[in-house]
Amino acid sequence: MSTAEETAGGEAQPWGEVTPDAARRLLLAAVEAFAERGYHATTTRDIAGRAGMSPAALYIHYKTKEELLHRISRIGHEKAVDILRTAARAEGTPAERLADAVSSFVRWHAGGRTTARVVQYELDSLGPGARAEILALRRQVDAEVRGIIEEGVRSGDFDVPDVRGTTLAVLSLCIDVARWFNVDGPRTPEEVGELYADLVLRMVGARGTGAA
Amino acid sequence: MSTAEETAGGEAQPWGEVTPDAARRLLLAAVEAFAERGYHATTTRDIAGRAGMSPAALYIHYKTKEELLHRISRIGHEKAVDILRTAARAEGTPAERLADAVSSFVRWHAGGRTTARVVQYELDSLGPGARAEILALRRQVDAEVRGIIEEGVRSGDFDVPDVRGTTLAVLSLCIDVARWFNVDGPRTPEEVGELYADLVLRMVGARGTGAA
Numbered sequence: 001m002s003t004a005e006e007t008a009g010g011e012a013q014p015w016g017e018v019t020p021d022a023a024r025r026l027l028l029a030a031v032e033a034f035a036e037r038g039y040h041a042t043t044t045r046d047i048a049g050r051a052g053m054s055p056a057a058l059y060i061h062y063k064t065k066e067e068l069l070h071r072i073s074r075i076g077h078e079k080a081v082d083i084l085r086t087a088a089r090a091e092g093t094p095a096e097r098l099a100d101a102v103s104s105f106v107r108w109h110a111g112g113r114t115t116a117r118v119v120q121y122e123l124d125s126l127g128p129g130a131r132a133e134i135l136a137l138r139r140q141v142d143a144e145v146r147g148i149i150e151e152g153v154r155s156g157d158f159d160v161p162d163v164r165g166t167t168l169a170v171l172s173l174c175i176d177v178a179r180w181f182n183v184d185g186p187r188t189p190e191e192v193g194e195l196y197a198d199l200v201l202r203m204v205g206a207r208g209t210g211a212a
Numbered sequence: 213m214s215t216a217e218e219t220a221g222g223e224a225q226p227w228g229e230v231t232p233d234a235a236r237r238l239l240l241a242a243v244e245a246f247a248e249r250g251y252h253a254t255t256t257r258d259i260a261g262r263a264g265m266s267p268a269a270l271y272i273h274y275k276t277k278e279e280l281l282h283r284i285s286r287i288g289h290e291k292a293v294d295i296l297r298t299a300a301r302a303e304g305t306p307a308e309r310l311a312d313a314v315s316s317f318v319r320w321h322a323g324g325r326t327t328a329r330v331v332q333y334e335l336d337s338l339g340p341g342a343r344a345e346i347l348a349l350r351r352q353v354d355a356e357v358r359g360i361i362e363e364g365v366r367s368g369d370f371d372v373p374d375v376r377g378t379t380l381a382v383l384s385l386c387i388d389v390a391r392w393f394n395v396d397g398p399r400t401p402e403e404v405g406e407l408y409a410d411l412v413l414r415m416v417g418a419r420g421t422g423a424a
Binding site: 117172187 | 252373377387392404414417
């Protein structure tokens with residue numbers, strides 16, 4: 001389903017910070033195994049084998065399978081916060097920053113779809129402590145997008161009757177790109193990002209978009 | 213994670229047509245097991261056990277685990293086509309029919325989220341023949357929504373530069389409700405359906421919505 005190159009390649013992947021190299025290779029192997037077979041069907045032995053290592057070598061870096069999932073999920077969510085915060089704090093009008101946030105977030109979900117699927121679909125496999133930490137990061141993701149929309153409403157640039165619901169829908173639209181995006185399909189990640197930025201500006205009733 | 217009542221309950225569930233009763237109980241047990249543990253981590257023995265039956269009794273109705281997933285996926289997709297076709301063929305303006313299609317589809321994904329997750333996330337676990345059949349049903353789902361949008365563009369009710377991309381985004385938005393919807397959250401399926409119908413009318417630039 002996925003290759004090491006696909007999950008590792010490109011700037012969309014946030015694994016560069018993971019050291020040493022063996023720990024990074026194990027995370028990549030875990031992403032591939034979870035994506036192909038699911039978290040519960042994957043053993044630490046499978047992951048070590050994919051990384052060309054022994055189970056004993058894996059335990060030097062990760063004590064449990066859950067620790068691998070937790071680490072993958074934390075890195076993925078921290079990167080999501082970083083992408084959206086960068087867009088939210090940039091120069092420009094609320095419409096420009098919202099369009100930038102959406103197109104960046106979409107490109108990242110298209111490019112890192114294997115990781116994104118694992119992170120999104122295996123959330124319930126985390127234990128309570130790890131889950132609480134990830135949910136706190138998700139609230140930050142939500143707050144960054146909501147902040148841009150609130151600012152646009154205050155300035156009169158946007159017309160949004162339900163800011164919380166619209167924020168949720170905008171994020172949902174971007175996240176689901178990881179489910180359907182196909183590298184062999186007709187659109188590049190950049191093209192989907194542009195289309196979605198336009199659709200989201202319509203959703204928030206940005207001036208000059210949408211209805212005749 | 214899910215209870216038999218949750219997956220079985222309510223009009224959102226399409227299992228009423230499955231007979232005899234033992235075959236229906238096995239499908240429900242398979243949905244629960246796949247949702248909790250993933251397709252690959254689930255055995256036919258697990259499924260039979262959840263249904264209170266022996267593995268031998270399961271094989272009377274389903275020859276393989278894949279046959280169960282295929283059946284679940286086919287029933288789910290046929291119901292999706294039915295919901296959207298009903299909305300597309302109803303009386304009313306394109307805006308009324310698109311709003312109806314979106315709110316019905318959202319309510320169904322919120323109410324039947326356990327089934328919807330299995331159907332969406334385990335698509336790659338189907339063999340080539342089953343997968344081709346399901347992809348044909350997905351093209352019908354797409355065609356129903358695209359048909360309403362095209363009609364609105366022709367009549368001048370909608371303003372949509374990219375009909376195919378917008379259709380994809382509308383369906384994606386509705387489908388992802390199954391990922392995030394939470395019965396303990398602040399919104400009912402009906403409320404999400406209404407919000408999303410409004411957001412989609414903005415996405416298609418329906419007259420009287422969106423930008424000031």
